[in-house]
Amino acid sequence: AQSVTQLDSHVSVSEGTPVLLRCNYSSSYSPSLFWYVQHPNKGLQLLLKYTSAATLVKGINGFEAEFKKSETSFHLTKPSAHMSDAAEYFCVVSEVRNQGGKLIFGQGTELSVKP
Amino acid sequence: ETGVTQTPRHLVMGMTNKKSLKCEQHLGHNAMYWYKQSAKKPLELMFVYNFKEQTENNSVPSRFSPECPNSSHLFLHLHTLQPEDSALYLCASSRGTILSYEQYFGPGTRLTVT
Numbered sequence: 001a002q003s004v005t006q007l008d009s010h011v012s013v014s015e016g017t018p019v020l021l022r023c024n025y026s027s028s029y030s031p032s033l034f035w036y037v038q039h040p041n042k043g044l045q046l047l048l049k050y051t052s053a054a055t056l057v058k059g060i061n062g063f064e065a066e067f068k069k070s071e072t073s074f075h076l077t078k079p080s081a082h083m084s085d086a087a088e089y090f091c092v093v094s095e096v097r098n099q100g101g102k103l104i105f106g107q108g109t110e111l112s113v114k115p
Numbered sequence: 116e117t118g119v120t121q122t123p124r125h126l127v128m129g130m131t132n133k134k135s136l137k138c139e140q141h142l143g144h145n146a147m148y149w150y151k152q153s154a155k156k157p158l159e160l161m162f163v164y165n166f167k168e169q170t171e172n173n174s175v176p177s178r179f180s181p182e183c184p185n186s187s188h189l190f191l192h193l194h195t196l197q198p199e200d201s202a203l204y205l206c207a208s209s210r211g212t213i214l215s216y217e218q219y220f221g222p223g224t225r226l227t228v229t
Binding site: 034043044049051 | 117119121155156157158160163171173205207214215217218219220221222223
């Protein structure tokens with residue numbers, strides 16, 4: 001069965017410094033992988049997705065993620081954090097079953113950005 | 116705005132009440148979803164509808180009853196809930212149920228069961 005593990009429940013960075021949010025997945029198939037962001041009192045918004053094309057995926061707001069099959073990782077990065085990046089981030093893997101499937105969400109990483 | 120709206124945004128109800136959550140999408144999507152987001156737990160998929168037909172019920176208790184009258188509207192009817200049902204309930208929609216399709220989420224309904 002597919003699963004996803006976000007290695008940090010909370011990450012704190014200073015504004016202007018790099019961001020790294022770590023995600024490892026387990027999948028018996030070639031998975032689709034996503035990163036979603038949730039700002040306070042808002043729904044989830046897609047940052048980026050990997051669907052077996054280029055392994056380096058660029059998303060919105062300067063975020064990108066690299067699919068590394070050998071490491072079963074899909075870490076999210078951004079070169080320079082902005083105050084508006086403070087939010088909760090979810091790594092998501094698709095679970096494929098005989099009929100349809102569903103998305104499996106990680107537990108989330110809360111990103112804090114200090115001035 | 117994502118094109119998915121949810122009402123009400125906040126709801127407090129007693130265990131004997133009956134209430135309904137409403138979701139509407141303005142994106143022309145064919146699939147709609149209900150998720151439950153509890154504190155310190157991953158999002159849990161509850162129900163999936165595709166072209167108004169329910170395609171997934173993720174072992175949800177019968178005190179939660181979904182309804183999808185058309186592809187744009189989704190309801191979650193609530194009755195005799197328990198305090199542990201307090202959570203953020205998120206609605207989402209997508210073009211279809213193929214897993215590479217992006218899901219668009221509403222802002223959620225914060226439910227408190229007293």
